Amino acid sequence: MTVISTHQQHVLPTYGRFPIILERGQGTRVWDDAGRSYLDFCTGIAVCSLGHCHPRLVEAICGQAGRLLHVSNLYHTTLQGELAEEINNHAICLPGKVFFSNSGAEANDGLIKSARRFGHRRTQADGSPRYEVITFQASFHGRTLGAMSATGQAKIQEGFDPLLPGFRYLPFNDIEALEAGIRPETAAILLEPIQGEGGVHPATPAFLRAVAALCRKHDLLLLLDEVQTGFGRCGELMAWRVLAPELQPDGVSWAKGMGGGVPIGAFWLSDRAVDADGTALSSLMGPGSHGSTYGGNPLVCAAALAVLREIRERDLCANVRRQELRIRKLIESWKLPVIREVRGMGLLLGVAIDPALVAVEDGKTPALTISGKLLEAGLLAPPAGPHAIRLLPPLNVSDAEVDEALAILRRVLSA
Ligand SMILES: *Cc1c(COP(=O)(O)O)cnc(C)c1O
Numbered sequence: 001m002t003v004i005s006t007h008q009q010h011v012l013p014t015y016g017r018f019p020i021i022l023e024r025g026q027g028t029r030v031w032d033d034a035g036r037s038y039l040d041f042c043t044g045i046a047v048c049s050l051g052h053c054h055p056r057l058v059e060a061i062c063g064q065a066g067r068l069l070h071v072s073n074l075y076h077t078t079l080q081g082e083l084a085e086e087i088n089n090h091a092i093c094l095p096g097k098v099f100f101s102n103s104g105a106e107a108n109d110g111l112i113k114s115a116r117r118f119g120h121r122r123t124q125a126d127g128s129p130r131y132e133v134i135t136f137q138a139s140f141h142g143r144t145l146g147a148m149s150a151t152g153q154a155k156i157q158e159g160f161d162p163l164l165p166g167f168r169y170l171p172f173n174d175i176e177a178l179e180a181g182i183r184p185e186t187a188a189i190l191l192e193p194i195q196g197e198g199g200v201h202p203a204t205p206a207f208l209r210a211v212a213a214l215c216r217k218h219d220l221l222l223l224l225d226e227v228q229t230g231f232g233r234c235g236e237l238m239a240w241r242v243l244a245p246e247l248q249p250d251g252v253s254w255a256k257g258m259g260g261g262v263p264i265g266a267f268w269l270s271d272r273a274v275d276a277d278g279t280a281l282s283s284l285m286g287p288g289s290h291g292s293t294y295g296g297n298p299l300v301c302a303a304a305l306a307v308l309r310e311i312r313e314r315d316l317c318a319n320v321r322r323q324e325l326r327i328r329k330l331i332e333s334w335k336l337p338v339i340r341e342v343r344g345m346g347l348l349l350g351v352a353i354d355p356a357l358v359a360v361e362d363g364k365t366p367a368l369t370i371s372g373k374l375l376e377a378g379l380l381a382p383p384a385g386p387h388a389i390r391l392l393p394p395l396n397v398s399d400a401e402v403d404e405a406l407a408i409l410r411r412v413l414s415a
Pocket of ligand 1 (some may be wrong): 020071102103105106108140141143192197201225226227228229255256265
């Protein structure tokens with residue numbers, strides 16, 4: 001209890017926290033201060049891609065900490081170049097360049113700044129800059145002033161206005177609304193291939209293709225927020241490749257799973273020409289245009305390299321796809337009326353609950369109530385919106401661990 005009261009006394013109460021104190025992790029399991037173990041299908045919200053204390057990641061971090069932890073971006077380091085090369089050659093596989101941030105919100109801020117730069121270069125007919133970024137209802141792009149303003153959820157923005165101007169939120173997966181919603185000042189469209197925090201809602205392939213076509217038609221940047229979906233989580237290194245593999249985004253943001261637990265994010269900009277002179281989009285963010293003191297330091301780059309190479313060399317995407325099928329099949333076989341559907345892709349899955357069949361605890365949503373029951377039964381699985389439970393195991397989760405977690409889920413949902 002003292003840990004919780006110390007929190008209450010000294011830590012800003014911005015999070016609704018479950019009443020457990022986690023002390024140790026190994027693989028897909030974590031242990032609390034009483035020595036009780038939990039299967040971790042939360043993984044720090046899709047962060048610990050390799051599970052806890054993976055030997056390759058531990059070795060990369062410990063080794064690098066003893067060599068060189070941090071230097072300024074005024075200088076070059078081998079690791080930052082190698083990580084950008086790994087991302088370009090193996091993950092995004094399109095010509096472009098990477099900027100390293102420390103979080104997903106910062107990565108999205110970088111994309112928003114890039115869209116503004118682009119709008120200054122490719123102006124409206126009267127020469128005034130374009131600046132607007134279209135995003136979508138129920139999206140989530142982060143908590144900084146910029147990323148929060150891009151987020152299409154009133155509850156995230158409540159009490160923080162005036163927001164950063166230049167965003168409009170259109171209905172997700174609605175092609176007609178998007179066609180009608182583009183204005184002279186629009187410079188970019190930003191979307192998640194799967195809305196994660198919004199309740200695990202995938203974009204339809206038709207919608208993604210329509211977004212791409214409209215971007216081409218109206219000279220807009222196509223920006224993908226792969227902060228939660230990226231680097232194997234959805235069964236391919238990039239989630240858009242599952243939905244519409246031919247897509248060529250202009251910008252992409254990442255964080256969460258790319259560092260396996262160290263704070264790192266990144267955004268990427270395409271090298272494609274944006275005007276008749278052949279100006280590369282990536283060149284619009286030139287020297288002095290953006291920066292981060294910590295961004296891409298040797299410690300986090302060593303960690304992210306270990307994570308991304310492990311995912312690629314062990315083909316963890318294949319395990320992700322296999323486990324998705326196993327999970328879907330098992331859950332379907334239960335035929336539980338309380339489960340409406342399983343949404344999502346790969347190991348970013350949302351189990352949608354029929355709220356009418358859940359006895360909610362006071363002040364809690366159905367999803368939060370069930371999340372709490374799962375925790376008591378030994379399974380960490382976070383809510384996604386008010387009516388869905390997210391399953392986010394590590395990408396290397398085993399058959400036995402999936403079976404064990406689903407047995408808990410079945411027991412709790414049957415009760
Ligand atoms: C988590 C998340 C963010 C914000 O990332 P932080 O690292 O918390 O700033 C942005 N976009 C999406 C899609 C996310 O899931």
